[in-house]
Amino acid sequence: MDRMIYIGMGGAKQAMDQQASVANNMANVSTPGFRAQINNFRAVPVVGDELSTRAMVVATTPGADMRSGPMMATGRALDVAVSGDGWLTVQMPDGSEAYSRVGNLQVGSDGQLMTMNGRPLLGDAGPLAVSPGSTLAVTAEGKVNALGAGEPASAAAEVGRLKLVNPAAADLERGEDGLFRMRSGAAAPQA
Template sequence: MRALSTAATGMMAMELNVQVISNNLANMTTTGYKRQRAEFQDLLYDHVSRVGTQTSAQGNMLPVGIDLGSGVKTVGTVRLMTQGNLTQTGNQLDVAIRGDGFFKVQLPDGTFAYTRDGSFNMDSQGRIVTPQGNVLQPAITIPPNSTGLTINAQGQVSVIPQGSTTPQILGQLQMTRFINPAGLLPMGDNLYQETPASGTPIDGLPGTDGAGDLQQGMLEQSNVDSVSEITNLITAQRAYEMNSKVISAADQMMQSVSNLMR
């Protein structure tokens, strides 16, 4: 019976939907996390009777047809790059992006990755790095015993060297933008890699050419809305249950047919 396989596709789709929702909820407090949304499309149709088919020599046509669908399929898990709330931390190495763009970091193999997580630290050489030790690009080294680390909205990094009262500019933070940021490949550790779908990286200065500006002493929170996610979870659960009811109903109908044949 066709209904069995059709309902099974619905159950599998809702199972994947719940997995996406559970990952969103698990990352509610992950810095810079961007929520995902599962998207679905209907599968191929069996056109038992095609609409518009001529039914007589006088040119009469069927106003409606008989089209039997075969279920649903998952076409993607779209990542929604909306802005998360900014939370003040007071840590001078915490930097939040307000607007579009990513921080660029260098991985141990020499390739580059991108992140919205601005919870930076210093390594043993004084370089600004991510919690995993990946060096922020372009690399900026903070002199030992310096004070008054300042990162302004345009990304200029300055300190007051030991024995001086005059701020010294150490370097300039950059922002990297993509034509399609939703096409980036998530790697874990709050990192993304470019793909052909994301387009090539566009490096620039914070606050210029559409890039967001920087907020020192703040972090961007996850853009997950717990109320929406719980609502989506209940909807997915009920859809799963209804598809399982279809399988039960189809099984009972087949059982009735089987009993008639005895």
């Protein structure tokens, strides 16, 4: 009897975890840059005296659906999207890098280009910053151009290039914050 309860309890817990994952995926279906979480399960035998007939269900390392979603034109100069493979690089509070496909950007009060969550966006040479009040444009190649308030269009200057990386999907893992990081902990090579 206790074997059936144990097996049933293990299966029910994993079914609840799967339901939570599906609910999260559905809630974020229209979130820009979201990657659906994919859960897999497997049976693992319980090791111990007189437990040879017991097995429990465990989740394997969750994966993510890395397919690109549809691109939508927003008409906003600071909404960018990576066409095909590739990731934008953001700087975490500890100085490490994390990767995102979410390209709705903003300029902070200090002129720093950042995600809507307030994480600094990295360029090839570090965080990107512009003069407060500048008008920005991002080219198809990822170059960030700034035009100071009241300056003629010919005065637009390149302030940097977005740091784009393209690591193998197997090398990435999703963090609790929704950002991806290299499994090794190292920075991803630049694309």
